[in-house]
Amino acid sequence: MTLIEDMSETQRQAWVTLIVDVFVFVYFLKNIMTAGSIDTLSASGLSKLMIGVIITTIILHAVIASVFAMRKQGEDEDIKDERDIRIERKGATFGFYFLAVFMNIIIGHIVIQNGLDNLPNATEGYAGPFDYTNTSHLVFALTCAAFIGDIIKNSVMVLAYRGE
Amino acid sequence: MGGKKTRITNHIRRIRLARTDLTQAELARCVGATRQTIISIEGQKYAPSLELAFRIAHTLGEPIEEVFTFDPSGLEI
Numbered sequence: 001m002t003l004i005e006d007m008s009e010t011q012r013q014a015w016v017t018l019i020v021d022v023f024v025f026v027y028f029l030k031n032i033m034t035a036g037s038i039d040t041l042s043a044s045g046l047s048k049l050m051i052g053v054i055i056t057t058i059i060l061h062a063v064i065a066s067v068f069a070m071r072k073q074g075e076d077e078d079i080k081d082e083r084d085i086r087i088e089r090k091g092a093t094f095g096f097y098f099l100a101v102f103m104n105i106i107i108g109h110i111v112i113q114n115g116l117d118n119l120p121n122a123t124e125g126y127a128g129p130f131d132y133t134n135t136s137h138l139v140f141a142l143t144c145a146a147f148i149g150d151i152i153k154n155s156v157m158v159l160a161y162r163g164e
Numbered sequence: 165m166g167g168k169k170t171r172i173t174n175h176i177r178r179i180r181l182a183r184t185d186l187t188q189a190e191l192a193r194c195v196g197a198t199r200q201t202i203i204s205i206e207g208q209k210y211a212p213s214l215e216l217a218f219r220i221a222h223t224l225g226e227p228i229e230e231v232f233t234f235d236p237s238g239l240e241i
Binding site: 006007008011080081082083084163164 | 196197198199200201203204209210212213216
C-alpha cells in the first residue's frame with residue numbers, strides 16, 4: 001500500500017471521503033436497526049434522522065473539499081494531472097453505473113407493484129423487499145443508493161490508484 | 165482495477181539516472197505531472213498519454229523511441 005506521503009492529493013481526498021461516507025452510512029443504518037426496522041421508526045424520527053444524515057454529509061464533504069482546496073493554494077504546481085483525472089473519471093463511471101442500475105431496479109419494483117395488482121386475474125400483489133408506495137421505504141432506498149454510489153466511486157478510485 | 169495490461173514499456177528510470185541529474189519530483193515538475201504519476205510510469209504500472217510521453221522524452225533529451233518501447237507480440241496484422 002502506498003504511504004500517505006507518497007499519495008497524490010486526489011488519492012488522499014478519495015480515501016478521506018470514502019472513510020467519512022462509510023462512517024455516516026453505518027451511523028444511518030445503525031439508527032435504523034436500533035429502532036428495529038424502517039416501519040417501527042416514527043415519521044418524525046425518520047425525518048430527524050434523514051435531515052441529520054444529509055446535513056452531516058454535506059458539511060463533511062464541504063469541509064473535506066475546503067481543506068484540500070486550501071492545501072492546493074500552497075502548492076506552486078497543479079496537483080491534479082492526467083492520471084488523477086483518468087482515475088476520477090473511472091470512479092465516477094462506476095458510481096454512475098451503480099446508481100443507474102439501482103434506480104432501474106426501484107422503478108421496476110414500483111411498476112411491478114402497481115401493475116400486477118391491476119391485472120385481471122391477479123390474486124395477490126407483488127411483495128418485494130420494500131413497499132415503494134410507502135414514503136419511508138422509498139426514502140430509505142434512495143438514501144442507500146446515494147451513499148452506496150458514492151462509496152463505490154471512491155472505492156474504485158482507491159483501488160485504481162493501487163493498480164496504476 | 166489497473167485496467168488492461170499495456171504493451172508499452174519505458175526506460176525512463178534508467179535514462180533519468182544515467183544521463184540526467186533529475187529526481188522524480190524534478191522530472192514531474194518539468195513535464196507537468198505529479199511525482200506519483202512519474203513513480204507509476206517508471207514502475208510500468210501506468211502508460212502515459214502521447215503528449216506526456218513526448219514531454220518526458222524531450223525533458224530527458226532522448227527520442228521517444230529510445231524512452232518508450234512497444235511490444236507487438238500477439239498483435240494480428
